[in-house]
Amino acid sequence: MAYRATQRTRANAEARRAGIERAARHVIARGGFASANVAAVAVEADCSAGSIYTYFSNRDELLRLVFAQAAGHELDVIAGTVAEASTASEIAESTVEVFVRRAVAGRRLAHALLLEEVPEPVQSERLRLRRGYVAVIGTALDRVGGTQIPAEVAARSIVGCVGENLVDILDPTTANPSPAEIETLVKALITFTRSALGEP
């Protein structure tokens, strides 16, 4: 016997794995999933293409993990703010505010997470996460009560409204939206979703 994996070895391995994930996240945030080929991630992670396969079974799996982390974090943020809301209006308001502002702040990444064409395993994850948003908002709406329609439909509708209005704004081929434009949109969406939920 002459070699055995040690504490440090494993810590290093974990650091490498995390480094590759971070690299992939950066590449995606810069150029979307389309640009996140194995070679590009390897360059960013400062390792070889082959090495990536020591830590991840394949490219799709790596992308799926990175997607799940990033999108999961966004979901947590929304869940946090929605949990504090005590009326349907507040739920609508905080959802729109957080969603739109965070998307605009991290435009390219938001586009990748929400809209870009992705490999199938990532798409499944995206649908899972979207169901997560619906669940979080739907549960909150149920808690505060007073909606005339099924909370799930209301929650989905809110997600749909906001998402659809971000399509052009997040388009990587167009210039950054002006702050004024964003203010108008946020205000309008809040008005729209509030009245939709039957609040004045």
Add this chain to the structure above:
Amino acid sequence: MAYRATQRTRANAEARRAGIERAARHVIARGGFASANVAAVAVEADCSAGSIYTYFSNRDELLRLVFAQAAGHELDVIAGTVAEASTASEIAESTVEVFVRRAVAGRRLAHALLLEEVPEPVQSERLRLRRGYVAVIGTALDRVGGTQIPAEVAARSIVGCVGENLVDILDPTTANPSPAEIETLVKALITFTRSALGEP
């Protein structure tokens, strides 16, 4: 001189071209864009793969044309019904009704047109068409007046609401939705969009 393209020749050529488009549409309606590879379309059109390149410059262009036809037709239908509406409520109502019912009736095709991952040229076309929907609904809302928020945001929101609520229903990997489910959804969406537009 011994050969010149004649009336009949050209008519035949046009028929072939149309046949290939029809074949592509059928393949897409059956298995989505993913299944519409050149070989599959050729089989359905009863011609060789190579022949397709006599009539279309490449696969993406063929798919783009077929998409534009199918989605353009849907837009025309919506435009037709929305044109008859004379209140915001009626606009919301007819949009939801037509959109949802037609989507459910042609589930697989609707999924392909609205949600499936598609080659870039098709995606551009999809965005164009979506802007068409927004324009049609937005113009109608402007015509009847009385919305507190920009008509474009309202129109986009309606499209987003409806689209998002179709995601699960159109998923090809799940069973057909029950008629009752559809009724509930249509009713809820009409309520949601109506109140969103500030109508009781």
Add this chain to the structure above:
DNA sequence: AGAACAATTGAACCACGATTCATTTCTTTG
């Protein structure tokens, strides 16, 4: 009929990028 040209065919070609794997380099332990 046969010359002239267009259309069809389908197998070969090609582009692309993920994946593999023989080789080399690094770590640990006796």
Add this chain to the structure above:
DNA sequence: CAAAGAAATGAATCGTGGTTCAATTGTTCT
């Protein structure tokens, strides 16, 4: 330090599916 095993490397491989093209078949005209 040497042996044993792990990890890293990156060029070669492979799979996939769109695209091409030489050969064949079909059509028109004199």
